[in-house]
Amino acid sequence: MKDIVNVRRFLKGVDEPVWVELLNAEYGEYASWWRGTTVEEMLEHEKNPSFDFEGRFVAELEGKPVGIIHAHVERSGGEKRGFIRDFCVLQAFRGSEVEERLLEAAVNEFKKHQIRLIRSWTGVKRIDRIRFLEKSEFKFAYRTIDMRISLADVLASIGEDTEVAIKPVKSEVDEDIVALNWLANECFKEDPLHHAETVEQTRRSLLNNPVLKWQEHFFAVLENKNVGYIGVGIDERYNVEHDMKTGFVSGIGVLPAYRRRGIGTRLLLRGLKALKTKGMTNATLDTEDTNPTRAITLYEKVGFQVLQEYVTYVKNIE
Numbered sequence: 030m031k032d033i034v035n036v037r038r039f040l041k042g043v044d045e046p047v048w049v050e051l052l053n054a055e056y057g058e059y060a061s062w063w064r065g066t067t068v069e070e071m072l073e074h075e076k077n078p079s080f081d082f083e084g085r086f087v088a089e090l091e092g093k094p095v096g097i098i099h100a101h102v103e104r105s106g107g108e109k110r111g112f113i114r115d116f117c118v119l120q121a122f123r124g125s126e127v128e129e130r131l132l133e134a135a136v137n138e139f140k141k142h143q144i145r146l147i148r149s150w151t152g153v154k155r156i157d158r159i160r161f162l163e164k165s166e167f168k169f170a171y172r173t174i175d176m177r178i179s180l181a182d183v184l185a186s187i188g189e190d191t192e193v194a195i196k197p198v199k200s201e202v203d204e205d206i207v208a209l210n211w212l213a214n215e216c217f218k219e220d221p222l223h224h225a226e227t228v229e230q231t232r233r234s235l236l237n238n239p240v241l242k243w244q245e246h247f248f249a250v251l252e253n254k255n256v257g258y259i260g261v262g263i264d265e266r267y268n269v270e271h272d273m274k275t276g277f278v279s280g281i282g283v284l285p286a287y288r289r290r291g292i293g294t295r296l297l298l299r300g301l302k303a304l305k306t307k308g309m310t311n312a313t314l315d316t317e318d319t320n321p322t323r324a325i326t327l328y329e330k331v332g333f334q335v336l337q338e339y340v341t342y343v344k345n346i347e
Contacts, residue, residue, distance in 0.1 A: 064267030216282030
């Protein structure tokens with residue numbers, strides 16, 4: 030098969046339908062969070078200056094697209110990191126040289142950018158992909174855990190800080206955007222998985238988010254200082270496709286000096302209340318088992334339960 034597998038770069042304005050088809054085929058098979066995407070949504074994403082065209086590859090077999098891979102170069106504070114965001118192969122061609130050729134293209138892309146350590150992820154139930162990664166000398170690194178809660182079962186009076194003030198973030202006010210950006214970066218600067226955002230990226234996420242059409246964010250304020258934040262949102266397309274009324278906790282953080290005081294609990298309860306007010310019956314979020322704040326203990330305390338797990342593998346390509 031190797032002689033007839035062609036791996037080429039993504040062509041803007043041509044390959045969007047191919048990319049969308051393969052994304053939907055892969056993640057619709059096993060990812061609970063997947064809500065399907067459209068060409069129109071992808072074109073909207075392409076308007077973002079940070080959209081990565083260069084790191085995308087398409088595998089063809091006898092002229093037919095059968096797989097894609099996204100070798101994304103993360104840039105944060107001058108540091109570059111490699112992350113295989115999407116690695117999708119039609120089921121009939123898994124375990125074949127299609128996967129090998131796509132991975133080879135991704136590795137070469139990372140080497141071109143002088144990146145040595147790369148990450149790739151998959152569902153914990155995708156045994157075939159896990160075996161492929163291990164065969165390709167990837168090593169297990171950490172788990173990502175999706176969690177869900179029924180908003181009717183949210184617990185209260187569980188140690189939340191009742192003194193801290195909760196203030197809505199005004200997305201139209203530049204001062205609030207800058208403050209939220211600083212908090213989101215500062216709260217997680219010790220987390221090796223955190224990818225720092227620019228103020229412009231935060232602004233775009235608040236004002237032109239193609240997925241979460243409705244969002245609300247809150248600051249936790251103590252002694253006139255913003256010490257934490259939470260963001261929640263609703264993906265209408267997800268709810269239509271899954272026939273659900275689910276909201277998402279898009280981010281939550283508390284400055285290190287103010288943790289273990291119930292501020293995170295207070296923020297989470299406020300965010301869930303906002304989702305319930307919008308008519309949602311469930312809420313979801315995700316976290317990593319390597320999270321240095323052990324956020325999962327907070328989520329479990331409030332009543333979240335594990336929904337699904339994913340695994341990330343790493344490889345040194347020096």
